[in-house]
Amino acid sequence: MSTLRTLPMPSGSALGDVIPHLRAALEGSGPAWLPIPSSDRREAHRLSGALAPGEPIDDEVALVVTTSGTTGAPKGAMLTAAALRASCAATHDRLGGPGTWLLALPTHHIAGIQVLLRSIEAGTEPAVLDVSGGFLPEALAGAISGMRGPRRYTSLVPTQLIKVLNDPAARAALADLDAVLVGGAATPKPVYERAKAAGINVVRTYGMSETCGGCVYDGVPLDGAKVRIEDGRVLLGGVMIATGYRGHPDHPAFAEPGWFRTEDAGTFDDGVLRISGRLDEAILTGGLVVIPQVVEAVLVSHPAISECVVLGLPDERLGQRVAVAVVPTEGASPTLEELREYVERELDAIAAPRELALLDELPVHGPGKPNRAKLRELLSSSTY
Numbered sequence: 614m615s616t617l618r619t620l621p622m623p624s625g626s627a628l629g630d631v632i633p634h635l636r637a638a639l640e641g642s643g644p645a646w647l648p649i650p651s652s653d654r655r656e657a658h659r660l661s662g663a664l665a666p667g668e669p670i671d672d673e674v675a676l677v678v679t680t681s682g683t684t685g686a687p688k689g690a691m692l693t694a695a696a697l698r699a700s701c702a703a704t705h706d707r708l709g710g711p712g713t714w715l716l717a718l719p720t721h722h723i724a725g726i727q728v729l730l731r732s733i734e735a736g737t738e739p740a741v742l743d744v745s746g747g748f749l750p751e752a753l754a755g756a757i758s759g760m761r762g763p764r765r766y767t768s769l770v771p772t773q774l775i776k777v778l779n780d781p782a783a784r785a786a787l788a789d790l791d792a793v794l795v796g797g798a799a800t801p802k803p804v805y806e807r808a809k810a811a812g813i814n815v816v817r818t819y820g821m822s823e824t825c826g827g828c829v830y831d832g833v834p835l836d837g838a839k840v841r842i843e844d845g846r847v848l849l850g851g852v853m854i855a856t857g858y859r860g861h862p863d864h865p866a867f868a869e870p871g872w873f874r875t876e877d878a879g880t881f882d883d884g885v886l887r888i889s890g891r892l893d894e895a896i897l898t899g900g901l902v903v904i905p906q907v908v909e910a911v912l913v914s915h916p917a918i919s920e921c922v923v924l925g926l927p928d929e930r931l932g933q934r935v936a937v938a939v940v941p942t943e944g945a946s947p948t949l950e951e952l953r954e955y956v957e958r959e960l961d962a963i964a965a966p967r968e969l970a971l972l973d974e975l976p977v978h979g980p981g982k983p984n985r986a987k988l989r990e991l992l993s994s995s996t997y
Contacts, residue, residue: 711735712764770981
């Protein structure tokens with residue numbers, strides 16, 4: 614057995630020290646690495662404390678990549694060199710061939726790591742947009758202009774894409790790329806349509822640390838990836854699946870070898886996967902179940918809403934009540950009554966929000982995922 618080691622990952626262009634280690638990981642010739650952020654000591658300590666670097670690990674494991682959850686102890690998906698190589702190859706095959714990548718994501722999460730791994734496999738040097746101080750769309754055009762090669766790609770999260778769409782120079786630069794992978798969270802339909810109308814080749818990705826990142830593009834599994842549905846739950850299988858969680862050999866998510874049981878609900882018809890929501894985020898209100906993502910899909914089509922998150926709050930009468938946090942479009946100020954009426958036109962009245970928070974931006978964690986725990990705190994402690 615080898616020993617798990619920590620690999621501090623820079624947020625800017627100082628990648629020279631980590632690229633050789635990632636190359637060895639792809640080749641299966643180095644130790645197992647645990648990527649941690651070099652610019653966030655608290656998070657680095659949290660991850661290291663939970664995943665036991667310095668302790669033995671199976672020789673076949675190349676990387677232990679943490680999930681993005683912020684509640685409880687973080688989990689580490691154990692990824693093999695073969696799984697990582699398969700993921701890189703399948704991505705390039707789907708996109709039309711290897712190319713140059715722009716890194717605009719944190720490098721200790723799977724999406725950012727994959728940008729580096731794909732660059733290594735392609736034999737290209739990634740362009741880097743420093744996001745340590747936040748994502749600045751005005752810097753995107755300059756970063757893209759410096760990219761070389763016949764094919765150019767990047768990977769973003771939906772919140773970044775929204776900011777790009779509001780900046781003419783960044784929007785034009787992004788449209789010049791051959792493909793823009795967007796994942797980490799669901800891309801609202803209006804945002805996707807705006808991006809396509811602007812000439813941006815958006816590829817919506819679905820996957821997680823446990824699957825070496827995105828393994829389903831625009832609803833269609835990549836080569837080597839498998840999808841099946843059990844009782845409405847999405848299961849992912851194939852060559853990109855992690856061997857399990859570090860320190861949790863009997864975790865039920867990996868009970869079936871070669872498959873990962875997600876917490877997502879969905880359908881898989883005619884070879885196309887459609888995600889309807891998170892099973893662990895369902896709201897039980899008045900004896901009925903409301904899937905937050907279904908309500909969000911309705912609300913984001915409202916002209917006064919740029920982004921929104923729907924969640925459940927404790928309620929003595931209903932069990933839970935539906936609440937929504939909204940980032941309005943510029944100059945807009947939607948009211949709760951207005952949004953309730955809007956939802957009721959499309960869904961049952963029980964799905965209409967009973968509480969509203971208007972925010973300048975949504976709190977996020979991990980690779981752009983809404984921080985629902987933080988939003989619950991905000992909504993529970995305030996009246997809007």
